[in-house]
Amino acid sequence: MRLPRWAATSAGLAVFCWQAAAITWHVPGPATTTGSLGLWGWRQHPIDLLPVAVGLIAVIVGLTQLSRISLEALARRSALVAQLRFAVTMQDLRTVILLRRQLNQESTRRHPWHRLGPTRTRTFTRSVWRRGWHGLLRFPATRIVRLAALAAGIGVLQAAAVRGTTPAVLGSALLAFVLGLEVFEPLSQEVDQPDYTDGLPVARGELMVRHLAAPSVALIPFAVIAAAAAVLAMGTTEAIIPAAILALPTLLGGAAGGVISIVRDAPDPFSSSNQQAFIPPEMAGFTTTLRLLWPIVISALGTCTVLIVRLAVRHGDSTIGAAVRGTVGSLLVAGLVAYWTKVRDPIRIRIRAFMDEGRAQTSAQRSRSSS
Incomplete structure (x- = not known):
């Protein structure tokens, strides 16, 4: 089956909303019979076997379509997943978002939803x-x-x-x-x-x-x-x-x-290249x-x-x-x-200047005491 991504997404969203409505308003949902299987030790409803049959049919259809899978695409997705795990380990949320979009094959539109007209003023x-x-x-x-x-x-x-x-x-x-x-x-x-x-x-x-x-x-x-x-x-x-x-x-x-x-x-464009922060492991955590x-x-x-x-x-x-x-x-x-977004950089500059001034005074006091 070659379904467009929007059609597959819409179908999945419709099933999800249907089941959410079933939970909220106690109406029959697509997963009702699946959950009913857990009560077969108490009572048996033959209709509960329907999702099992649908699942088996889906597995068989999937196995018959294995020859149409692109190995290059699988290798690329595997590489993206490895990068995603590394980004999560490094706590880089921006990289995680970008990699997830690549995994979903999500790209920006070539043409905007609405094209902006020309403007007369060109201020900052x-x-x-x-x-x-x-x-x-x-x-x-x-x-x-x-x-x-x-x-x-x-x-x-x-x-x-x-x-x-x-x-x-x-x-x-x-x-x-x-x-x-x-x-x-x-x-x-x-x-x-x-x-x-x-x-x-x-x-x-x-x-x-x-x-x-x-x-x-x-x-x-x-x-x-x-x-x-x-x-x-x-x-x-x-x-x-x-x-x-x-x-x-x-x-x-x-x-x-x-x-x-x-x-x-x-x-941080204001940090010096030779500046190093020595943080104890307890404080690092x-x-x-x-x-x-x-x-x-x-x-x-x-x-x-x-x-x-x-x-x-x-x-x-x-x-x-x-x-x-x-x-x-x-x-x-x-x-x-x-x-805070506006004044973040000036505040950091002032804090760093204050700390540098304190280090300079401490070094001067140590040099005077040693002499």
Whole structure:
């Protein structure tokens, strides 16, 4: 069988959604008979053997099609998997994302979804804005579907948190973190080209913070999807207004963790070539753990504001006012991350200058005491 990738993906997504609906609303699903096999020691239904027969037929059909498999393609995928494992070991998330896209044979569109018209003004901010949209408008359909699924998952988990499942906040933070890594692709591409970025007559922080504008606006349709999923999961029309208020700020605050991960991986042009850091093994493990968890913590801070709405529901207070307060908290997290992106390099320069000055004074004191 030679099915287009979009057809195979659509079929798999349809089966997944069908089974999710079966779990939620207790209707028959494609995997219902498969799960029923575990109860054959208690009762037997012949219909439960149907998925076993379908599985055997699929295996036989697959074995008959082995001659059509390309060995070169398998070798290439094996090499990509080996590189992917190495990138995971080195905790290089950007490389992991790029390798996963190659494994999925995911490439940008040749023609954008919408071609931008000419502009009369050519300011620095306007140029960065257009450059970001040039990349976003070439997202393939598979990536857009994936982003929509992430947004829907965030909405469902936020609704679960309101209904009392507190750990769902962590799940929504993880999904928002991945969403940030995907949607802030213009910023990632800027970080991937440090020589080009450093050659521009502008500060790197000023350039990076302007790359946050276009992806932030691109989150609006996904915020609509997240709000709709949250309302459906809550099952009440009273959740429409709070979900509409919280949706976009929550996505912005949750995606801020992805921004930190992207900017943090940017090369440091201010470090000297002979500078070495001697860190004890105990501190090295702590530093690595902190490096991994810090973006997730920021995403959790941006998404945990939904707990304010849950508290209002339990106490009978206004959920709209609680949603507004949660919006302020999420936007504060996103704003602080944007400001950190802008001033990160100047702060690091000042800290390094302060440490170098301290080392120089210590060396001078030692030389005077020895003489």
